[in-house]
Amino acid sequence: MASARVVSTCLFVALLTCTLRCSQCVKLSNIILILTDDQDVEMGGMFTVTPLCCPSRSSILTGKYPHNHLVRNNSISGNCSSTTWQKEAEPFAFPVYLNKLRYQTFYGGKYLNQYGSKDAGGVGHVPPGWDQWHALVGNSKYYNYTLSANGKEEKHGDNYEKDYLTDLLNRSLHFLEERSPSHPFFMMLCPPSPHSPWTAAPHYQQTFSDVKAPRNGSFNMPGKGKHWLLRQPANPMPNSSVEYLDNAYRRRWQTLLSVDDMVEQLIKKLDSIKELSNTYIFYTSDHGYHTGQFSLPIDKRQLYEFDIRIPLLVRGPGIKPKLTLQSPVLNIDLSMTILDIAGVNLSTVNMDGQSFLPQMAPSLRNGTERPFFLVEYTGEGHSSEDPSCPKLGPGLAECFPDCVCEDAFNNTYACVRTLKDANLQYCEFADNESFVEVYNLTSDPHQLENIVKKVDPALLQIMNQRLIKLESCTGDSCRNFMSCRYLLNPDFLLFYHAMKVDGFAFGARKKVVQVLMSKYLHKCNIWYELSL
Numbered sequence: 001m002a003s004a005r006v007v008s009t010c011l012f013v014a015l016l017t018c019t020l021r022c023s024q025c026v027k028l029s030n031i032i033l034i035l036t037d038d039q040d041v042e043m044g045g046m047f048t049v050t051p052l053c054c055p056s057r058s059s060i061l062t063g064k065y066p067h068n069h070l071v072r073n074n075s076i077s078g079n080c081s082s083t084t085w086q087k088e089a090e091p092f093a094f095p096v097y098l099n100k101l102r103y104q105t106f107y108g109g110k111y112l113n114q115y116g117s118k119d120a121g122g123v124g125h126v127p128p129g130w131d132q133w134h135a136l137v138g139n140s141k142y143y144n145y146t147l148s149a150n151g152k153e154e155k156h157g158d159n160y161e162k163d164y165l166t167d168l169l170n171r172s173l174h175f176l177e178e179r180s181p182s183h184p185f186f187m188m189l190c191p192p193s194p195h196s197p198w199t200a201a202p203h204y205q206q207t208f209s210d211v212k213a214p215r216n217g218s219f220n221m222p223g224k225g226k227h228w229l230l231r232q233p234a235n236p237m238p239n240s241s242v243e244y245l246d247n248a249y250r251r252r253w254q255t256l257l258s259v260d261d262m263v264e265q266l267i268k269k270l271d272s273i274k275e276l277s278n279t280y281i282f283y284t285s286d287h288g289y290h291t292g293q294f295s296l297p298i299d300k301r302q303l304y305e306f307d308i309r310i311p312l313l314v315r316g317p318g319i320k321p322k323l324t325l326q327s328p329v330l331n332i333d334l335s336m337t338i339l340d341i342a343g344v345n346l347s348t349v350n351m352d353g354q355s356f357l358p359q360m361a362p363s364l365r366n367g368t369e370r371p372f373f374l375v376e377y378t379g380e381g382h383s384s385e386d387p388s389c390p391k392l393g394p395g396l397a398e399c400f401p402d403c404v405c406e407d408a409f410n411n412t413y414a415c416v417r418t419l420k421d422a423n424l425q426y427c428e429f430a431d432n433e434s435f436v437e438v439y440n441l442t443s444d445p446h447q448l449e450n451i452v453k454k455v456d457p458a459l460l461q462i463m464n465q466r467l468i469k470l471e472s473c474t475g476d477s478c479r480n481f482m483s484c485r486y487l488l489n490p491d492f493l494l495f496y497h498a499m500k501v502d503g504f505a506f507g508a509r510k511k512v513v514q515v516l517m518s519k520y521l522h523k524c525n526i527w528y529e530l531s532l
C-alpha cells in the first residue's frame with residue numbers, strides 16, 4: 001500500500017542529481033534513515049527477516065537475525081527493550097559505531113514498543129550512541145503520548161499544531177541548523193504512520209474518500225492448503241470485516257500524507273544547508289501489512305509476501321537515478337550498509353547482515369549478492385480466552401474484527417526465501433502438524449497454491465538443510481554460502497528431476513550436471529546431494 005504522494009515524493013528524492021564521493025574528501029557522507037511503521041509497499045527487493053514491530057526494529061538496530069538478538073515479540077518478556085536487551089544488544093547497535101566516528105546523531109519517533117516503560121528503565125534510559133534523543137514511549141500514537149526528550153519526560157496532548165507526532169519530528173530540522181558543519185550527521189526518523197490508530201492530520205481526514213483495499217491477488221481468498229491459523233477465517237469475509245479493512249486502508253493512506261510533508265521539508269532543509277548532495281537517505285518500514293489477503297482482515301505476522309516485503313528507496317552519492325535492484329536486500333543489511341558508507345571496517349563488526357552498497361553504487365564497492373535468506377517468527381497467543389470471542393478458547397491473539405485471529409502461540413515458523421535464481425519460499429512450522437508450505441513465486445506470485453506435495457522430496461530436503469543452517473547461523477555463517485548444500489540451486493534441482501521424469505538416461509543427466517556445476521564439482525559430492 002502506498003499513497004501516491006509518498007511514492008512521488010520518494011521518487012523525486014531518488015531522481016535528484018547525485019554526486020560521487022571523492023576520495024580526497026575529508027568529510028564523510030551524512031546518513032538519514034526514515035523508518036515508517038507497518039508500511040507494505042511492494043517496491044524493489046527489500047525484506048524484513050521477521051514481520052513484527054519490535055523484533056524487526058531490533059534487527060535493524062543490531063544487524064542480526066532474531067535468533068541472535070533474541071527479541072521474540074513486542075512484550076518485555078519477549079525481550080522487547082528489556083534490561084537484557086539494553087545490556088547485551090543495544091550497546092552494539094550501529095549508531096554506537098557512528099557516534100564513535102564523531103557522527104552527530106539524532107533520533108526521533110517510535111523506537112521499540114516497550115521503550116520508556118517502568119520495567120524497561122523508564123524515560124531516563126537513553127540508548128548509547130545518540131546525541132539527540134526524542135523517542136516515543138511505547139507503541140505508535142499520534143496524540144496524547146509521552147516522549148523521552150534526552151532522558152526527560154515530555155508529555156503531549158491533542159493539539160494538532162503542538163502535538164501531532166509525525167509533524168513533531170520536524171524538530172530534526174533544528175538539529176540540522178544547530179549541528180557542527182565540521183562533522184557528518186546521522187538521523188533516524190521514525191513516524192507512527194501508517195500504524196493504528198490511523199489518526200490523520202485534520203486537513204487530510206477527507207482525502208482518498210473513494211479508496212478501497214485492492215481486490216486482486218489473494219484478497220478474500222480462502223487459506224486453503226495453508227497452516228491451521230490460515231484455515232480458520234470465514235470465507236468469503238463478512239461485509240463488516242470488509243468495511244473495517246477498507247476504512248483502515250484509507251486511513252493508513254491519509255496518515256502517510258504527513259510523512260510526505262516531513263520528507264519534503266527535510267529535502268528542502270538539506271538543500272538550503274548545502275548537504276543534499278552529500279547525504280544518503282534511506283526510506284523503509286519495519287514490516288509489511290495485509291488488508292483482506294487470504295480473508296485475514298488486518299495485521300502482519302504472516303510469512304507471505306504482503307507481510308515480509310517492505311519498501312526501500314535510497315538516494316545518495318554514487319547511486320544512479322532510476323536504478324532498481326533485483327537482488328534480495330534485508331533489513332538486517334541496513335546497519336552494515338550504513339557502517340560501510342561511514343567507512344567502518346566491516347570485518348570488525350559482529351552482525352549477520354551484509355552491505356548492499358556494492359549493489360547500489362558499484363563504482364564505490366565490489367561485493368556479491370546474497371542468494372537466499374531466512375525469515376523467522378515466534379507466535380504469541382494469550383493464555384486466557386479473548387472475552388469478546390469466548391468460543392475460540394485460549395492460545396490465540398489479535399482476534400478482530402469478527403473474531404478472526406491473526407496470531408497464535410504456535411504461529412511459529414522459519415522460512416528460506418530464494419529470489420535471484422529460483423523464486424521459491426520454503427517454510428516449516430513448529431505446530432502440531434509440523435506443517436510445511438512451499439511456493440513457486442514465479443508461477444504463483446500471490447502464494448495461492450502450497451506445492452509441498454508436488455515438488456520432489458529431494459528439493460524439500462535441500463531446503464530443509466539450508467533452513468537448519470540459517471536458523472543457527474551467526475555473523476559470517478549467515479553470509480558465507482560456499483558450502484555444497486548452500487550452493488545447490490533449487491532451480492537446478494527442479495531441472496534435474498524434470499529430466500529424470502522425462503526419461504533422460506543417467507549418463508545424459510550426469511553430463512548436463514557436470515556442465516552446469518563444473519565450477520563446484522571439485523568441492524562438492526554432487527551425487528551424494530542428488531541421492532538424498
Ligand SMILES: [Ca+2]
Binds near residue numbers: 037052195286
Ligand atoms: Ca510496525
